[in-house]
Amino acid sequence: MMHLNLKGFSAIGILSIGIFSFTGCSVSNAKPPSTSTTTTQLIGSGSSTSVSTTPGSGSNGGAPVPPSGATVISNIQNQTGWQTCGGCGNDGGTGQGPVYNLTQGIASPALSGSSADFWIAGGPAYSGGYYFIEQPTVPNPLSYLRYEFDLYIPGQYASAPQALEFECQQNSEGYTYNYAWQADYDSKSWRVFNYTTKHWEPTSVGFQPFAPDTWHHIIAIYHASGTQVMHDSITVDGVTYPVNITHDALFTGNGLELTNAFQVDLDASSSPYHIYLDNMTVSLKD
Numbered sequence: 001m002m003h004l005n006l007k008g009f010s011a012i013g014i015l016s017i018g019i020f021s022f023t024g025c026s027v028s029n030a031k032p033p034s035t036s037t038t039t040t041q042l043i044g045s046g047s048s049t050s051v052s053t054t055p056g057s058g059s060n061g062g063a064p065v066p067p068s069g070a071t072v073i074s075n076i077q078n079q080t081g082w083q084t085c086g087g088c089g090n091d092g093g094t095g096q097g098p099v100y101n102l103t104q105g106i107a108s109p110a111l112s113g114s115s116a117d118f119w120i121a122g123g124p125a126y127s128g129g130y131y132f133i134e135q136p137t138v139p140n141p142l143s144y145l146r147y148e149f150d151l152y153i154p155g156q157y158a159s160a161p162q163a164l165e166f167e168c169q170q171n172s173e174g175y176t177y178n179y180a181w182q183a184d185y186d187s188k189s190w191r192v193f194n195y196t197t198k199h200w201e202p203t204s205v206g207f208q209p210f211a212p213d214t215w216h217h218i219i220a221i222y223h224a225s226g227t228q229v230m231h232d233s234i235t236v237d238g239v240t241y242p243v244n245i246t247h248d249a250l251f252t253g254n255g256l257e258l259t260n261a262f263q264v265d266l267d268a269s270s271s272p273y274h275i276y277l278d279n280m281t282v283s284l285k286d
Helices: none
Strands: 024-030 038-040 070-073 084-085 099-106 115-122 126-132 144-152 163-172 175-184 189-194 199-204 217-226 228-236 241-248 257-265 273-285
Touching: 070 115, 084 099, 099 126, 115 126, 115 228, 115 257, 144 163, 163 217, 189 241, 199 241, 257 273
Parallel strands: none
Antiparallel strands: 024 038, 024 070, 070 273, 084 126, 099 115, 115 273, 126 257, 144 217, 144 273, 163 175, 163 257, 175 189, 189 199, 217 228, 228 241
16 A cells, blocks of 8 residues: 655544445456457455666657556446545554545546546645555466556646555565555656655656646556566656666565555645546556
């Protein structure tokens, strides 16, 4: 799970878990463009150093499509089983947590006809609301992982976030592989999370706060190599930024698990805001 390092804040409590009951998640196997895709309904609901290669300017070619044979989990914003945790993002967090929740089945704004509203209404400054959901487990470390969604922020909340964060996390063979990005409004940069040191680390990719009242498409591509976590690239509105950042996976001894998550962080004024997500998709291959 994600761990905050925003202005040193760590006093955050754990909220009770909420399970939401809205269906609509599907799983398919990715095929080459020339073939059809069979979709089936998913029932139910899962000391380190970093080495970074400085990317050049972004490419307008966009992110590559998932490889043949990849599993594609789509419409996750409508999936049953979202859980919330106000303290998951902070080690040793105690005290009052933020006020936040998730509202599904939003008809407008939406691209698919059914988006989800990830909102936060207040709480301690620099605290965050963490939303996560379990996906079917995969036994081996992932050779390909793609997390994507469309994001919409209404005009009145355009400058409200301190940061927006999203991640996938896999437990495999006793190791935890954490793949996380943060859009940091304070530093105007995209950052990645080092799960072993529990710190956000800068990249050379600048962050331009999302223009309000319009949809933005985000794609993050990752993979595992042995017991290493590889952040390959991030694509924002069709522009791809290769980063090729490597961290060590952390041996935790945990059993098989696969989750994806989104987090909304409060600024110094605890400004409330809403973020709408649509077409949330995880594509993977072990």
